[in-house]
Amino acid sequence: MNSFQPIPNVxxxxxxxxxxxxxxxxxxxxxxxxxxxxxxxxxxxLKDLFDFSLDQIGVTQEKxxxxxxxxxxxxxxxxxPYFINQLFSGLDPYGLAGQWLTDxxxxxxxxYEVAPVFTLMETKVIQEMCKMIGPEWGDGMFxxxxxxxxxxxxxxxxxxxxxxxxxxxxxxxxxxxxxxSEECHYSIHKFASFLGIGENNVxxxxxxxxxxxxxxxxxxxxxxQLGLGNMPYLVVATLGTTVRGxxxxxxxxxxxxxxxxxxxxxxAAWGGGLIFSQKYRSKLNGIERAQSVVINxxxxxxxxxxxxxxxxxxxxxxxxCHSKGAEYLFQKDKYYDSTYDHxxxxxxxxxxxxxxxxxxxxxxxxxxxxxxxxxxxxxxxxYFETQIEKRPDFCLVSKRQYMNVCFWYLPxxxxxxxxxxxxxxxxxxxxxxxKAVMVKHGSVMLGYQPLKNLPNFFxxxxxxxxxxKEDVDFILDHIADIGRAVFP
Amino acid sequence: MNSFQPIPNVxxxxxxxxxxxxxxxxxxxxxxxxxxxxxxxxxxxLKDLFDFSLDQIGVTQEKxxxxxxxxxxxxxxxxxPYFINQLFSGLDPYGLAGQWLTDxxxxxxxxYEVAPVFTLMETKVIQEMCKMIGPEWGDGMFxxxxxxxxxxxxxxxxxxxxxxxxxxxxxxxxxxxxxxSEECHYSIHKFASFLGIGENNVxxxxxxxxxxxxxxxxxxxxxxQLGLGNMPYLVVATLGTTVRGxxxxxxxxxxxxxxxxxxxxxxAAWGGGLIFSQKYRSKLNGIERAQSVVINxxxxxxxxxxxxxxxxxxxxxxxxCHSKGAEYLFQKDKYYDSTYDHxxxxxxxxxxxxxxxxxxxxxxxxxxxxxxxxxxxxxxxxYFETQIEKRPDFCLVSKRQYMNVCFWYLPxxxxxxxxxxxxxxxxxxxxxxxKAVMVKHGSVMLGYQPLKNLPNFFxxxxxxxxxxKEDVDFILDHIADIGRAVFP
Numbered sequence: 001m002n003s004f005q006p007i008p009n010v011x012x013x014x015x016x017x018x019x020x021x022x023x024x025x026x027x028x029x030x031x032x033x034x035x036x037x038x039x040x041x042x043x044x045x046l047k048d049l050f051d052f053s054l055d056q057i058g059v060t061q062e063k064x065x066x067x068x069x070x071x072x073x074x075x076x077x078x079x080x081p082y083f084i085n086q087l088f089s090g091l092d093p094y095g096l097a098g099q100w101l102t103d104x105x106x107x108x109x110x111x112y113e114v115a116p117v118f119t120l121m122e123t124k125v126i127q128e129m130c131k132m133i134g135p136e137w138g139d140g141m142f143x144x145x146x147x148x149x150x151x152x153x154x155x156x157x158x159x160x161x162x163x164x165x166x167x168x169x170x171x172x173x174x175x176x177x178x179x180x181s182e183e184c185h186y187s188i189h190k191f192a193s194f195l196g197i198g199e200n201n202v203x204x205x206x207x208x209x210x211x212x213x214x215x216x217x218x219x220x221x222x223x224x225q226l227g228l229g230n231m232p233y234l235v236v237a238t239l240g241t242t243v244r245g246x247x248x249x250x251x252x253x254x255x256x257x258x259x260x261x262x263x264x265x266x267x268a269a270w271g272g273g274l275i276f277s278q279k280y281r282s283k284l285n286g287i288e289r290a291q292s293v294v295i296n297x298x299x300x301x302x303x304x305x306x307x308x309x310x311x312x313x314x315x316x317x318x319x320x321c322h323s324k325g326a327e328y329l330f331q332k333d334k335y336y337d338s339t340y341d342h343x344x345x346x347x348x349x350x351x352x353x354x355x356x357x358x359x360x361x362x363x364x365x366x367x368x369x370x371x372x373x374x375x376x377x378x379x380x381x382x383y384f385e386t387q388i389e390k391r392p393d394f395c396l397v398s399k400r401q402y403m404n405v406c407f408w409y410l411p412x413x414x415x416x417x418x419x420x421x422x423x424x425x426x427x428x429x430x431x432x433x434x435k436a437v438m439v440k441h442g443s444v445m446l447g448y449q450p451l452k453n454l455p456n457f458f459x460x461x462x463x464x465x466x467x468x469k470e471d472v473d474f475i476l477d478h479i480a481d482i483g484r485a486v487f488p
Numbered sequence: 489m490n491s492f493q494p495i496p497n498v499x500x501x502x503x504x505x506x507x508x509x510x511x512x513x514x515x516x517x518x519x520x521x522x523x524x525x526x527x528x529x530x531x532x533x534l535k536d537l538f539d540f541s542l543d544q545i546g547v548t549q550e551k552x553x554x555x556x557x558x559x560x561x562x563x564x565x566x567x568x569p570y571f572i573n574q575l576f577s578g579l580d581p582y583g584l585a586g587q588w589l590t591d592x593x594x595x596x597x598x599x600y601e602v603a604p605v606f607t608l609m610e611t612k613v614i615q616e617m618c619k620m621i622g623p624e625w626g627d628g629m630f631x632x633x634x635x636x637x638x639x640x641x642x643x644x645x646x647x648x649x650x651x652x653x654x655x656x657x658x659x660x661x662x663x664x665x666x667x668x669s670e671e672c673h674y675s676i677h678k679f680a681s682f683l684g685i686g687e688n689n690v691x692x693x694x695x696x697x698x699x700x701x702x703x704x705x706x707x708x709x710x711x712x713q714l715g716l717g718n719m720p721y722l723v724v725a726t727l728g729t730t731v732r733g734x735x736x737x738x739x740x741x742x743x744x745x746x747x748x749x750x751x752x753x754x755x756a757a758w759g760g761g762l763i764f765s766q767k768y769r770s771k772l773n774g775i776e777r778a779q780s781v782v783i784n785x786x787x788x789x790x791x792x793x794x795x796x797x798x799x800x801x802x803x804x805x806x807x808x809c810h811s812k813g814a815e816y817l818f819q820k821d822k823y824y825d826s827t828y829d830h831x832x833x834x835x836x837x838x839x840x841x842x843x844x845x846x847x848x849x850x851x852x853x854x855x856x857x858x859x860x861x862x863x864x865x866x867x868x869x870x871y872f873e874t875q876i877e878k879r880p881d882f883c884l885v886s887k888r889q890y891m892n893v894c895f896w897y898l899p900x901x902x903x904x905x906x907x908x909x910x911x912x913x914x915x916x917x918x919x920x921x922x923k924a925v926m927v928k929h930g931s932v933m934l935g936y937q938p939l940k941n942l943p944n945f946f947x948x949x950x951x952x953x954x955x956x957k958e959d960v961d962f963i964l965d966h967i968a969d970i971g972r973a974v975f976p
Contacts, residue, residue: 013581014518020585021509028592030502038604043828046604052612054847058854064582067851068589071844074605078594085602088838091594093501094552097508099591101556104516106566106579106792113927114573116526116534117562124540144632147837155682169686175659186814190835194643196684198657199812243816298838304594306840324687326674328731328937333917333944335924340531347678349635350576350786352794352840356559359542363555366546429821436823439601449816456821 016061020068027072028079029091033466036442037083038076046074076445081467082475085445087242087270090302090464094364098357099304108350109142110329110343112336115353119340122355125362129295130311132275134288138315141346142308142354146269149294149310150236151191152347154178156292156312157234157263158197159321166321170196177201177225180236181213181248182452185267188236201230207452210398211246213237219256234263239284240271240300243451243459244397245404247271250286257289264290269308271402273300276370280378283402297358300377300403301370302463307354318345373465381405384460384472393480395420397457405460406451409434409479411487421454428455430487437482444475504549508556515560516567517579521954524930525571526564534562564933569955570963573933575730575758578790578952582852586845587792596838597630598817598831600824603841607828610843613850617783618799620763622776626803629834630796630842634757637782637798638724639679640835642666644780644800645722645751646685647809654809658684665689665713668724669701669736670940673755676724689718695940698886699734701725707744722751727772728759728788731939731947732885733892735759738774745777752778757796759890761788764858768866771890785846788865788891789858790951795842806833861953869893872948872960881968883908885945893948894939897922897967899975909942916943918975925970932963 041049050070059067077083079091109115109122122142130137143149158176159165165173176197180188182204189199203225206217222232235257237248250266257264266287272295274280275287287293293311297303312318323344330344343349362370384405388394392415397406409430414420420427431448435458438444448458458479529537538558547555565571567579597603597610610630618625631637646664647653653661664685668676670692677687691713694705710720723745725736738754745752754775760783762768763775775781781799785791800806811832818832831837850858869891876882876895880903885894897918902908908915919936923946926932936946946967 014513017513017517017581017585020588024589024592025502025505028589029505041604042824043600043604043608046608050605050608052608052847054612054616054850054855056855058852058857061852064848064852067848068585071589071605072593075593075595076602076604078596078602086596086838088594088596091592093505096591097505097556100508100588101512101516101559103584103587103591103792104512104579105560105563106576106584107563108566108574108576108793112531113933114564114566116529116531116564117538117559120531120534120538120540124542128542144636144840145836145838147835148632151835158684165684165686166681167686167688169663169680169689170658170684171661171663171686173659175657185837186812187835187837190810190812192657193654194683194810194835196646196653196658198653198655198659200655201657296838304591305596306838322678322682324674324677327939328935328947331920331937331944333920335920335927336530347635347639347675347682348633349673349675350574350633350784350794352632359540360552360555362542364546364549364552367542367544369546432819432821432823439823445601447816449819451815456819459816 019065023065023068023072027069028077029096031077033081035077035080037080037445038439038442039074040439040442041074050074081464081471082444084460084462085447087299087461088305088463090466092302092304092361094361095302095304095357098360102353102356107353109353110341110349110351112340113334118353118355119342121359122342125355125359126309129309133293133311137311137313139318140309140311141318142351143310144308144348145306146185146267146294146296146308147187147190149308150185150187150265150267151194152310153265153292153294154191154197154234155195156317156321157265160263160317161233174229174231175201176233177203177230178234178236179203179205179218179221179232181205181207181238183207183211183241183243183246184236184238185242185269207246210401211241211244213248213253215249215252215256218253222256222260232260232262234265236265236267239266239268239287240402242270243404243449244406245270245402247283247401251289254286254289266290266293269294269296270299273297273374276367277374278371279375300374300463302373302465303358303361307358322347376465377403377462380462380467380472383469387472387476391476392416393483394476397454403461406457407460408457409483411483424455431456431458433486434479434482437486438478444478446475507553511553511556511560515557516565517584519565521569523565523568525568525933526927526930527562528927528930529562538562569952569959570932572948572950573935575787575949576793576951578954580790580792580849582849583790583792583845586848590841590844595841597841598829598834598837598839600828601822606841606843607830609847610830613843613847614797617797621781621799625799625801627806628797628799629806630839631798632796632836633794634673634755634782634784634796635675635678637796638673638675638753638755639682640798641753641780641782642679642685642722643683644805644809645753648751648805649721662717662719663689664721665691665718666722666724667691667693667706667709667720669693669695669726671695671699671729671731671734672724672726673730673757695734698889699729699732701736701741703737703740703744706741710744710748720748720750722753724753724755727754727756727775728890730758731892731937732894733758733888733890735771735889739777742774742777754778754781757782757784758787761785761862764855765862766859767863788862788951790861790953791846791849795846810835864953865891865950868950868955868960871957875960875964879964880904881971882964885942891949894945895948896945897971899971912943918971919944919946921974922967922970925974926966932966
């Protein structure tokens with residue numbers, strides 16, 4: 001037995017990997033504007049067009065390269081400037097380089113021993129961002145998405161109140177209730193359910209006509225819950241709501257939290273990127289008064305998927321709440337100072353390295369580069385809003401608070417009408433029909449949704465620095481062209 | 489205003505990205521055996537050697553390339569055959585190609601619309617693996633690691649019993665308790681705590697001298713808990729424990745679960761990869777009787793970090809338990825059949841695409857390729873164990889059950905002794921001291937840990953097809969050389 005296995009090693013695959021890189025460069029990374037955002041196929045049709053099958057025997061490298069090309073062909077080009085469908089987009093060259101390096105090193109970040117550079121890099125990024133949030137901020141952790149970060153905060157807050165939960169659970173505790181605006185992200189409900197609190201114990205606080213939390217309603221609901229004998233313990237404020245980009249009035253909410261001794265968690269997954277901009281930093285005022293904050297650099301800052309952070313003021317709470325001290329991983333008799341092993345403050349064990357791409361972008365652009373990115377995007381949003389206001393065939397849903405511009409396209413018969421909301425059932429159908437045409441063309445991907453009593457409207461959001469004024473004009477003209485054709 | 493931003497676009501970064509790829513090819517991917525596993529630096533020293541700083545102004549591309557080289561230089565080479573420190577290793581060329589493509593497309597997988605190919609691909613992989621588990625298996629989800637998958641199962645099991653938990657939480661329910669072996673993964677405790685059950689309500693079931701769950705102790709502990717008025721609801725069995733690679737006796741455990749009407753969750757994060765091998769599939773017998781199973785292709789199958797799946801028998805439970813129906817994402821008036829949108833069955837919202845790298849490896853190698861990989865690794869483990877048994881300077885901790893070979897190096901004064909465990913305090917120091925020397929040489933990274941009353945021992949595990957018989961001989965000789973030098 002000379003060797004255990006006849007399986008070819010990575011070193012025999014140089015030509016294949018070079019071919020893949022060339023395909024990625026020409027078909028994705030440098031494919032440019034002129035391509036479609038998506039070559040749309042209905043699910044049943046895509047099943048026929050793409051060979052998803054998995055068999056006993058592998059296929060040739062030639063066949064694999066064809067499959068790789070087809071994967072690209074039928075995938076959405078989220079880096080295309082006309083992909084404005086979600087709260088992420090763009091393709092940053094430093095972010096991509098960072099991901100590619102991370103993948104090649106295939107690191108898992110739990111001990112210093114296994115990930116020395118990335119461990120210290122995580123600490124550095126967390127420290128720098130804590131400083132930006134406020135002088136007392138102590139620690140943070142990378143999360144697999146903002147939902148998980150919000151969920152972690154929901155648990156930290158109750159652990160802070162009842163540390164015994166860690167060992168003995170919720171049994172015999174009073175009913176814990178938390179508060180979030182009716183426009184908060186749905187992860188609050190999903191994780192309240194997951195954590196044994198229950199969706200119904202997330203009390204929805206009213207929002208005003210631009211989407212901000214109504215603080216007097218918050219206080220009234222807290223009092224109601226106290227009256228019922230339940231235990232309010234947490235308020236989740238949102239900086240940058242998903243649909244309208246609203247910023248809850250943080251200082252007022254913090255005052256209420258202080259009066260009633262409630263933990264304040266800030267979901268700034270979408271809005272938090274503003275922290276890099278001197279010009280817009282004040283939109284986050286009051287964030288320093290919270291006990292925990294979620295910020296997703298993979299949203300506004302266009303760091304590749306995923307890069308999400310939860311920050312906490314109390315510098316030891318992550319360890320106190322999450323640690324278990326598994327001896328096979330966190331030995332105390334190591335050949336280095338094992339306080340550098342951060343894994344035990346996490347709920348995850350193996351964890352993909354999400355820091356390097358972010359750090360590399362930061363290093364490449366500097367904080368000022370992120371600021372310019374954010375400020376340029378805000379100009380785009382301003383310009384977009386102005387154009388909507390100028391045109392009789394479009395109508396703002398509510399005043400823009402941030403990057404989100406929410407608007408209706410108005411068919412001819414609704415243009416100039418005083419109260420278009422008298423036509424809710426008709427408006428409800430407009431955005432979906434226009435979107436269907438756009439996607440079938442592959443020209444633009446733009447999200448829409450209803451909200452409260454408002455029928456379906458489009459939401460423009462951009463995180464892509466490549467978007468220009470001409471692009472905005474094109475998008476609006478394109479919607480109007482389709483609108484006139486569909487609703488003559 | 490001709491353009492909104494002066495920030496260079498990805499298309500201006502072709503040379504930079506090509507330079508990065510060349511660095512990755514020569515310094516990581518094709519760097520080869522002869523390099524060190526790690527160029528070890530103490531944390532304080534690495535802080536001086538590496539420029540972690542983040543500033544207002546960015547640095548030049550030349551400087552970035554130096555930083556990228558330094559990141560590689562000081563990082564652990566987890567693809568090196570002598571990295572046998574964790575339950576992952578190796579660098580698969582198809583897996584890497586798959587990651588690189590995923591990164592370039594920067595997808596988030598929640599709706600068909602945004603990720604058409606990856607959505608159908610996830611369904612295909614989940615269906616194929618469900619078939620391999622058992623005919624009645626219905627669904628699955630990708631998870632950010634096995635810990636999260638185990639945690640999700642802990643919640644699904646209680647939701648199955650009390651669906652009202654989703655809305656109303658745990659208040660007023662009896663005290664729920666679950667059972668897992670004392671050698672189970674620590675994620676069971678971490679997530680029991682996170683979910684409001686409490687670590688103390690995870691009852692530790694005794695293991696035998698090779699690490700398998702003692703089923704009579706399980707039954708006795710269930711009865712004890714019933715006697716206390718608590719509510720047993722879940723047993724977690726492990727296929728491939730972290731340290732010893734033990735397989736809990738699944739059919740016996742399933743019988744107990746059936747008698748007491750308990751949910752059976754199988755943590756096969758480490759052992760589950762055997763499902764591809766006809767030769768070893770029987771080690772998983774009984775898995776079809778569970779209600780949920782976690783399998784991590786990023787462990788045994790050497791898929792790049794991270795690729796972890798939770799499977800469930802009940803085909804609707806993920807949706808019933810997790811769905812929230814956020815209207816901004818899961819609109820019902822779409823231009824395609826929105827049942828193809830799987831995001832609402834997940835707890836995460838934005839979610840990195842982990843399927844493509846796995847699918848591409850499967851497509852490239854076929855199921856038989858994974859089988860050959862697994863069987864080759866088992867040969868390595870067998871050979872390793874045989875060599876340990878042959879040598880007077882090594883001693884097995886317990887009989888090998890799987891890929892894990894647990895062993896002590898015996899200093900001269902312990903060789904040939906009848907009961908080496910009379911020398912626990914001396915043995916405790918041996919592995920850490922040898923490991924410290926190996927890491928400082930950068931020659932081999934091999935894990936060690938204590939377990940129950942057993943002092944520190946080494947754990948050999950491999951998932952790297954590149955490891956040869958010569959490598960095993962080298963590793964053992966190397967340990968012995970260091971051992972003789974340190975303990976003369």
